[in-house]
Amino acid sequence: MGPLIPLPGPWPDLLLALTVIAPLAGLGLLAVPRAPGWVVALLPLFALPALSTALAVPSETTVEWPWLLTGLRLILDSTGRVFLLTAAVLWLTAGGFAGAYLGPNNGASRFAGFYLAAMTGN
Secondary structure, eight states: OOOSSOOOTTHHHHHHHHHHHHHHHHHHHTTSTTOHHHHHHTGGGGGHHHHHHHHHSOTTEEEEETTSTTOEEEEEOHHHHHHHHHHHHHHHHHHHHHHHHHTTOTTHHHHHHHHHHHHHHO
16 A cells, blocks of 8 residues: 655655654643643644655655664554554544543543553554
């Protein structure tokens, strides 16, 4: 399975990196005093880089960060694309449901923190 719309230039590397960076940025935004309410409302948007990566990044795209801990290498192959697409659709759906279900509940920001941490690890 190849990309539906292959991207030129540095965009594939950027999208692959954003797959990990977007949920981490959401975790950082939860620490801002007035941000948790709208972070919970925007939970589905944090899955969009993963969905875009699964649909538009060519196979065998690699991003390496040797300076991060003992080194990090992200590689998108054809098998990983299928799993990334499935996970991105599930995270997008779950985020949309959770944002609508929780609303301004007191536990919503805690849920968003665990949700984004699990999405980053996934």
